[in-house]
Amino acid sequence: MAKEGADMTEETEFMIDKNVGKEPDNVESSGGDAKEMRAVILAGFGGLNKLRVSKKAMPELQGGEVKIRVKACGLNFLDLMVRQGNIDNPPKPPLVPGFECSGIIESVAENTTGFEIGDRVMAFVNYNAWAEVVCTPVDFVYKMPDEMTFAEAAAFSLNFVAAYMMLFEVANLREGMSVLVHSAGGGVGQAVAQLCSTVPNVTVFGIASCFKHAAIRDSVTHLFDRNADYMQEIKKISPDGVDIVLDCLCGENTGKGLTLLKPLGTYILYGASNMVTGETKSFFSFAKSWWQVEKVNPIKLYEENKVIAGFSLLNLLFKHGKCSLVKTVMDKLLCLYNQKKIKPVVDSLWALEEVKEAMQRIHDRGNIGKLILDVEKTPTPLMASDSTETSEAGEEEEEPEGDNDSKERMPFIH
């Protein structure tokens, strides 16, 4: 756990080039000979003010890797947890966040096969995705279908692979089953809804904030307000409960989710976004919420015939060495994409310099589908009410999240 996060900010602050972002024209953003590249840098764990765009040495190709000229990057809830240091064993800042991107192969390591310069690809990266250039082992790289845009590709990999593996590898979704998905409007939620529609007669119960309902109503069978008593509503429709609960929240919802399960049903915890929102911002409040997670008695599972699972795609890839299984899943997903049965939902595109506003949007649960960092996008001018640039604001003091409201940029809605 990132105990040292807050303390390390000062000592790493000097490493950040404060001029970057003001002069993006100076940066060579294409061509193979540049030694430096633009990247989003997290200077230390904490609030939005720990993020900025800076020049950074270009990564060097290692054996078995490809170098990708990045076009688009995916922004996930996990990135907010990383920013706050709210993950197990985070790397030492300063670091470049980001776990997925799409782009064009720029070079391939010697004796490394499967890809050629110019290939359009999407890739998982173990940090360092939010940059103009990324190096990653070929095991984590997948060719994009011709008709897929770079933004779609960056919205595809993590969300659809996670959704697919939870539904079909962990929970064994079959005809006639029912699925409850929290955050139905988010990237994984929308992927889950689409994948459920590929199986006959699957009922999807979605939970989302009220303001998203109009936009996502057609993607699920039943939609409930996050703040309503959805337990009661679901029990009315399906008195036996549901077969699969996908929960990216954490805390009281775990007990609720288990209660809603049918016998032989599977509850999957795939994230812990409650740890980021609300009052759980400091390390100590995080640790408190961690320890208070309701533990599960295996004998209760035995009596009730229930299954509880945890799923972390990034651990599966980068800690547990399951990249060949993920490759198989990706192949199946690309088939479904080519058959036009699934299509990633992109919420909005943001320049690297707009990463704070993008994070604020996902933090506020404002998004419907995926937020994308578009590496080639020019930052949208700030709204008229603003007097300072967001990326320079609040550098010296802890910046409370949410006070960016008055200087919000307009996202580029896809």
Next chain:
Amino acid sequence: MAKEGADMTEETEFMIDKNVGKEPDNVESSGGDAKEMRAVILAGFGGLNKLRVSKKAMPELQGGEVKIRVKACGLNFLDLMVRQGNIDNPPKPPLVPGFECSGIIESVAENTTGFEIGDRVMAFVNYNAWAEVVCTPVDFVYKMPDEMTFAEAAAFSLNFVAAYMMLFEVANLREGMSVLVHSAGGGVGQAVAQLCSTVPNVTVFGIASCFKHAAIRDSVTHLFDRNADYMQEIKKISPDGVDIVLDCLCGENTGKGLTLLKPLGTYILYGASNMVTGETKSFFSFAKSWWQVEKVNPIKLYEENKVIAGFSLLNLLFKHGKCSLVKTVMDKLLCLYNQKKIKPVVDSLWALEEVKEAMQRIHDRGNIGKLILDVEKTPTPLMASDSTETSEAGEEEEEPEGDNDSKERMPFIH
């Protein structure tokens, strides 16, 4: 929990006909007009001395039921837990134990279809199986293949359905996976081993007491002694761990089992036999072991990509209303039986009057495969060293388990 078990013994003792078992010839054990039948009666929760064979009123057929003339009954570890009152919400003694039997349909309730008088069947019963006649809803009754013996049928239902559902419904066993099964020599263990052999390239790690190894070596890929450091041995063979752990034990083994799981692996707790053996005989020691079961943190499952499940076939049938799913599973299993891909392993046959010795054998983990109560079997004469009948011994004082050694009957090994 059965707090009142011990206290109730005295008040129920008078209900037991102490002469039964001495005069089995007086009982009309066939023909439709008899008003009474022989049955094993549990007078109160406790040791073996709480069991005896007695006359009891014949059950009356209810709507939707069939009446079965019982030929053979299955004896399971769960029956020992019932005897001790070590289950949740046990019924009030005196009661007739037993959850499965095979026999011949003797009558069918009005407006009830699917079975005819004379059909050879196997059935689940919610208690009351260990008797000459049983009534149970048709939902829990399955026709036997012609070549299946009654003993095989009584050994088939619970063990194979449980093994199948755990491997294929809960854990999704596929080609190339590995399975660890505790109590590999028991009824479920042998069913698991056989079912695994129906899937290509599945590795089965079995754990069993040393003295069983010669008998069951061919049924599993790797066999380990219960008292050896099997964790180390398995890690040597399969450093990544195993895909499925089936654990009928409880307590320290839960942690061990979870540790041995591969990422995306499934640990299934399907019983709690440690609660019966050893020192956990009284209610209080039971409660202690119950509460000390290691609870599982869902966030640890998330980090490690692991699945934990509980499975209780009887709860699934009698509490959770899943009999149509079980029927589907039984159909698949009978196909496999007819194709000679699976065959129940019967350890030994015992007369109803020998139920104490049979229970002692399963308690001592002496069995390889299933123990069967053969309703038509005459008790085997006691061995030469005995002077009293076991079924009459120790009625007035608490009888320590295991002191039957000196008056053991020879089981009829199948």
